[in-house]
Amino acid sequence: MITSAIWDDFDNDTKIDLIVTGEWMPVRFFKNNGETFNEVTNQLGFRNQNGWWYSLQKVDIDADGDMDYLAGNLGLNYKYKASEKAPFEVFANDFDENGSMDIVLSYKKYGSQLPLRGRECSSQQVPAIKKRFETFESFANADLNDIYGKKMLNSSLHYKAQTFAHQWIENLGDGTYKTHKLPNRAQTSSINKFHIFDYNGDKYPDVLLAGNLYQSEVETPRNDASIGLILTGNANGYTLVNPTESNLFLDGDIRDLSTIKLHNQEKAFLVAKNNEKLLLLKHN
Numbered sequence: 001m002i003t004s005a006i007w008d009d010f011d012n013d014t015k016i017d018l019i020v021t022g023e024w025m026p027v028r029f030f031k032n033n034g035e036t037f038n039e040v041t042n043q044l045g046f047r048n049q050n051g052w053w054y055s056l057q058k059v060d061i062d063a064d065g066d067m068d069y070l071a072g073n074l075g076l077n078y079k080y081k082a083s084e085k086a087p088f089e090v091f092a093n094d095f096d097e098n099g100s101m102d103i104v105l106s107y108k109k110y111g112s113q114l115p116l117r118g119r120e121c122s123s124q125q126v127p128a129i130k131k132r133f134e135t136f137e138s139f140a141n142a143d144l145n146d147i148y149g150k151k152m153l154n155s156s157l158h159y160k161a162q163t164f165a166h167q168w169i170e171n172l173g174d175g176t177y178k179t180h181k182l183p184n185r186a187q188t189s190s191i192n193k194f195h196i197f198d199y200n201g202d203k204y205p206d207v208l209l210a211g212n213l214y215q216s217e218v219e220t221p222r223n224d225a226s227i228g229l230i231l232t233g234n235a236n237g238y239t240l241v242n243p244t245e246s247n248l249f250l251d252g253d254i255r256d257l258s259t260i261k262l263h264n265q266e267k268a269f270l271v272a273k274n275n276e277k278l279l280l281l282k283h284n
Contacts, residue, residue: 004056008067011175019069021053024090024159027071027169044177048084050161054211057194061233063204066171072191072211074164076184079220080116081107082161089113093156095148096126104156106144113144121219122147166191168237182231183240189213189226195257195269197283199241204233214253214274227251252276 002022010017015032026049030037041047055072062068074080082088086108095102102125105116115122119139123130129147133139144153166182181187192211199206208230213223228250230241243249250257253274260270262282271279 003054006056006058006069008058010067010171012066019056019058021056021071023052024050024161025053026050027053027056027069027167046177046179048162049179050087050159051082051163051165052161052190054190054192054213055194057196057207059194059196059205059207059233061168061205061207061231062170062235062237063233064173064235066173068171069169070194070207070209071167071169072194072209073166074213075189075191075211075223075226076165076187077189077225078164078223080105080164082164084162087160087162088164089158089160091148091153091156091158093152095152096128102126104144104148115144115147117219170237180237185240185242186229186231189223191226192255193257195259197259197267199230199246200232202232204235206233207231207238208248208257208269210250210254210257210271212251212253224251224253226254228254250279250281 002020005020007016007018009015010029011031015034017032018030018037021027026041026046028039028041029044031040052074053071057070058067059070060067080088089106091104092101106113107116119133119136133142166186168180168182170178170180172178190211190213191209195208196205197208210226210228212226216222227243228248230246230248231238232241250271254271255274256272258270260268262268267283269281269283271281273279
């Protein structure tokens, strides 16, 4: 599921290339060969970087003459966790053979692959689980293969996520990139939008980011801790501006934002919140 895409000549060959991202995939780079596109994601070092990416933005944040990228993910303050050694996984199959697709979410703990949902929730989807594991203890002592069967899992639609962290992708200027995790203050929730603007009047571009994700199953709290954040660019990348200094407060399920000029040439932002009215925010 593609969630964001940008055009940019990331290899400086005068041909505009394509960068896309989405759910259960890495930030993917497609080189423009003049007539076709060739994916070079792995060659650029983005192997095992699958996430739930929601936003992409190009910006020369350190003003060194080459384009860097910001990538918004699920964040590190959510119920779901992922790493390269312990990925977050999903399996889709007709596990109870009733003609409809079932979804199984999984994670690794102490080397064992386990279902995310407990016996009660799992048996609501696949009733046979309650008969096969008559106690909560027996279910707790079973791994994913015990519960769903290795053969069924191997034939399932299967995806992994190795990171849920938001990232700054630094262009090193020699055709290679280095990924940096954004600071913890930016990891409190998902990021749905990066917007480039001038916050402090210097030569470095600045970034306003916002997000949150309210849709989740009933037993999972929504991702709603973000109130927006500003990053000011500098020679080393960026500096985080505390909300008490910026006076920024962008709560809600924010899906998009854009700059607008008011009739007196004052700068402002239009903020689109899911299931709410547009918000107009003046930039003093």
